[in-house]
Amino acid sequence: MNHQSSPKITEVNHTADVALRITAESIEQLFIKSAEGMYALAGVKTDHTILSARQLIISGMDPESLLVAFLSEMLYLLEEEKIAFHYFNLGISADSVTCSITGSPVTHLRKSIKAVTFHDLKIMKTAEGFETTLVFDV
Amino acid sequence: MFTFKDLTEIKPDEWIISPDFRSDMRLAVHIFASRKMLEQVFGDRSLEQAVNAATLPGLVGSVIVMPDVHQGYGFPIGGIAASIYPTGMISPGAIGYDINCGVRLLASTIEAEKVSAYLGDLAAAVNRYCPSGVGSDGLVRISSSDLEQVLQLGSRWALKKGYASEADLLRTEEAGCVEGALPNKVSDRAKKRGITQLGSLGSGNHFIEIDVVDDIFNQEAAAVMGLNLGCLVIQIHCGSRGLGHQVCTDYVQQYQGAPQRYRYSLPDRELVCAPMDSPEGQAYLGAMRAAANFAFANRQMLAWAARRAFEEVFAGNVKNWQLYQVYDLAHNIGKIETHMINGKEQKVCVHRKGATRAFGPHTAGIPPEYAVIGQPVIIPGSMGTASWVLTGTSASMQKSFGSCCHGAGRLMSRAQAKRSVRGEVLIKELEKQGIHIKAGSLPGLAEETPSAYKDVDEVIQVVCETGLAKKVARLLPLVVIKG
Numbered sequence: 103m104n105h106q107s108s109p110k111i112t113e114v115n116h117t118a119d120v121a122l123r124i125t126a127e128s129i130e131q132l133f134i135k136s137a138e139g140m141y142a143l144a145g146v147k148t149d150h151t152i153l154s155a156r157q158l159i160i161s162g163m164d165p166e167s168l169l170v171a172f173l174s175e176m177l178y179l180l181e182e183e184k185i186a187f188h189y190f191n192l193g194i195s196a197d198s199v200t201c202s203i204t205g206s207p208v209t210h211l212r213k214s215i216k217a218v219t220f221h222d223l224k225i226m227k228t229a230e231g232f233e234t235t236l237v238f239d240v
Numbered sequence: 241m242f243t244f245k246d247l248t249e250i251k252p253d254e255w256i257i258s259p260d261f262r263s264d265m266r267l268a269v270h271i272f273a274s275r276k277m278l279e280q281v282f283g284d285r286s287l288e289q290a291v292n293a294a295t296l297p298g299l300v301g302s303v304i305v306m307p308d309v310h311q312g313y314g315f316p317i318g319g320i321a322a323s324i325y326p327t328g329m330i331s332p333g334a335i336g337y338d339i340n341c342g343v344r345l346l347a348s349t350i351e352a353e354k355v356s357a358y359l360g361d362l363a364a365a366v367n368r369y370c371p372s373g374v375g376s377d378g379l380v381r382i383s384s385s386d387l388e389q390v391l392q393l394g395s396r397w398a399l400k401k402g403y404a405s406e407a408d409l410l411r412t413e414e415a416g417c418v419e420g421a422l423p424n425k426v427s428d429r430a431k432k433r434g435i436t437q438l439g440s441l442g443s444g445n446h447f448i449e450i451d452v453v454d455d456i457f458n459q460e461a462a463a464v465m466g467l468n469l470g471c472l473v474i475q476i477h478c479g480s481r482g483l484g485h486q487v488c489t490d491y492v493q494q495y496q497g498a499p500q501r502y503r504y505s506l507p508d509r510e511l512v513c514a515p516m517d518s519p520e521g522q523a524y525l526g527a528m529r530a531a532a533n534f535a536f537a538n539r540q541m542l543a544w545a546a547r548r549a550f551e552e553v554f555a556g557n558v559k560n561w562q563l564y565q566v567y568d569l570a571h572n573i574g575k576i577e578t579h580m581i582n583g584k585e586q587k588v589c590v591h592r593k594g595a596t597r598a599f600g601p602h603t604a605g606i607p608p609e610y611a612v613i614g615q616p617v618i619i620p621g622s623m624g625t626a627s628w629v630l631t632g633t634s635a636s637m638q639k640s641f642g643s644c645c646h647g648a649g650r651l652m653s654r655a656q657a658k659r660s661v662r663g664e665v666l667i668k669e670l671e672k673q674g675i676h677i678k679a680g681s682l683p684g685l686a687e688e689t690p691s692a693y694k695d696v697d698e699v700i701q702v703v704c705e706t707g708l709a710k711k712v713a714r715l716l717p718l719v720v721i722k723g
Contacts, residue, residue: 117284117311118650166509167496174489181375181482182433212681214374214443216485217337220492220509221313237313239337239485240444240654 422526
């Protein structure tokens, strides 16, 4: 399953850091759009001619902690291994995210993101699907 | 949204939010700000975050808010809170991701007027010697065993390796080494991120700035610090890089189950905390201290590189071109200190998030030469505006857990700042003012435009009029290096 629909990502005013409001039709899409939003915030450019696949299992105690753990993993791989992912197949349970993901080497990074925070983080069910607002320390 | 009706003015520029304001508050919030500044503060969520901080279990005194306060994540930036040691709580989010982000000031006897022709070369040399920018690698390749020593010893490691002098260490908060660091509580991931980054500035609001001492308000204190009117100084502002970010990330995630384990509730999960005397409290304290030591060593390495740049440009051209350390201090840290609270001496963990230590005269922990004048407090401005050197006072010991503001404080979001000015235009404007700029990213530079910040002079006015600090000198920028 390749999730490539147009992002529903809006920047929300924040004095010092950056906040993104993400909406999506499913919880899996919400996670993917959040990762895409984070990459866009960092100004990531990749070499799509080279592909690298990963299988990951990420643990957490609820949807919010899974989202932070998932994005923190993507951020670590971005910073440390210089890889950004563009194909996501996610399986989300109550306490884990199983990820089959494919990415490419990063050729350009405009902004450093220090961390994904839990600040005011709530994943809400809406009539259209799911919504959350993420604050990144930049 | 807050209004003046929610606050009580107890003295000029001092305000209280009563613990009755919200049912979950455990203590008051004590704000240092002018009426005009508060009108700006009401525009974001700073005070809501301060009230949230006042719900943390085990705090004593009040949550303190400095005039440079602005909205952060969880805890406001420009906030201070103290918890009883060792049973009180430690909150990684209330210290922040960039553990021991701080600023170092080095002074010289180089007369700015006489070297104006060299400033372009100096900007280029400092930019070349001091690695900066997104994901930048550090000055040196270190081994895993070196990294363990950096985490344990901080700037003392740099001294052993020839990158520091004894005088540098003596004029650094905690002499550049926080005792009680536990490198084994720092994750392998954090170490992997840190091992390549020692001696690097990073990006964002981090900078190196060469200034001229523009005015002196306390000749005696300036003389003790080695600040000379009309002479060059250099500020280095950065922190613990990816290592510190990872330490905080790891522990905020690990602590998510703590409210259930320790039976407390919080309005914001970013504020999760654990008792300092619990295994997880001890683990974070040890890891945070190790990251703080990394940051001290990081700024020490950059100071060493800046000295090389000064040597390259000035040796043979200027008689005394050396740089002498004035002080290095942290503004994101948790420290075990003794303070007088409700008439009783108590050992507490002071959480400073975007706030600096500002110990008054004769307080234990400051260098002997500063015992009479009080600890130097370095307040960077906003690239095109003044920076300030102050000293801590006995009033700061009584009112703010020996703390002061840490900068001008942001007013505008990064997106607003970028909409307000283009990086290329900003460079031209600053160059018209005679400021040399080296920037790794033009959009990044625009985010840091001086107009995105509060008026630093007003911030200084408040901390001085409320007695938290005393003016020593004003610095004006000549060269700015941004990552």
